[in-house]
């Protein structure tokens with residue numbers, strides 16, 4: 001029987017993207033709340049309890065409320081918000097981050113969809129720390145650029161109103177308290193909080209994350225090709241992966257690193273750059289903040305939870 005799927009927040013940026021990705025699917029039944037009732041708790045409770053799986057595309061407080069409304073009915077959840085990413089009892093919905101993660105997602109009642117920013121840094125760092133090439137106590141700084149759709153409906157409206165007057169590159173989270181720090185630290189297994197210094201660009205969609213690495217002080221300094229080989233082995237060993245690792249040839253072109261390169265897909269490409277003589281390396285990730293960064297990952301998790309492969 002077709003699984004009943006309810007998207008709470010289907011009119012928002014992430015919800016609409018998920019709806020579009022699921023629109024032609026015959027193997028699921030989409031439950032859709034009337035627009036004028038979308039914030040009515042009683043109506044939402046009915047939909048949340050009728051669904052086999054509810055996908056939450058809401059602000060954090062509304063996501064917590066949705067779980068409280070539906071959990072005792074046995075509804076399974078995929079939460080795209082930040083509310084449950086490091087919460088007890090929730091499985092982190094980043095299928096490629098470890099060999100056994102897809103299996104955990106498939107079995108879970110509660111899946112926290114990862115944040116858009118964390119996925120690139122975690123994709124680069126976690127396998128390298130797990131393999132012992134990088135130590136867990138390494139000092140990590142993360143930067144990059146996101147399209148303005150990362151800020152949801154309000155930021156989209158703000159940028160569209162500014163048009164060509166919008167800044168091409170705008171650093172933010174300058175208090176160094178970005179909301180994604182806890183999940184990056186937790187899932188990479190870092191012993192100290194990374195610095196997360198994001199920026200938003202004057203384009204709607206797409207993302208590039210950068211993690212520069214100082215390695216010269218390590219007892220055993222990994223070369224760029226060793227870092228690359230470990231990532232290629234990890235992602236090459238997975239049965240299903242939306243992540244590929246670019247060749248380690250120092251020939252990255254601007255088209256490869258265009259943040260918009262993977263827009264409207266669920267793909268991510270990792271790049272390793274290095275200066276071995278200085279013991280320095282750089283991990284780059286290119287993906288769509290609304291694709292692999294949000295709705296693509298949510299659909300990937302949904303497919304794992306309903307047993308639909310690849």
Ligand SMILES: NC(=O)C1=CN([C@@H]2O[C@H](COP(=O)(O)OP(=O)(O)OC[C@H]3O[C@@H](n4cnc5c(N)ncnc54)[C@H](OP(=O)(O)O)[C@@H]3O)[C@@H](O)[C@H]2O)C=CC1
Pocket residue numbers: 008009010011012013014015038039040056057058059060062080081082114115116149150151152153154289290293294
């Ligand atoms: N945009 C992105 O790149 C990413 C976003 N996310 C996360 O996904 C979630 C949604 O973000 P995004 O789609 O960008 O945000 P939007 O602001 O675009 O959409 C949020 C939606 O939630 C609805 N909503 C708000 N409060 C309630 C409520 N109490 N009950 C029911 N519906 C409600 C809003 O309705 P209304 O329109 O009427 O206000 C709106 O449609 C956030 O938690 C965000 O952190 C995750 C990864 C990336």
Ligand SMILES: CC(=O)N[C@@H](CCC(=O)OP(=O)(O)O)C(=O)O
Pocket residue numbers: 080081082114115116117146147148149150151152155179180198199200293
């Ligand atoms: C450009 C921009 O503002 N991006 C948002 C991240 C997008 C988002 O909503 O975060 P999640 O992926 O965790 O849900 C921010 O940095 O707060």
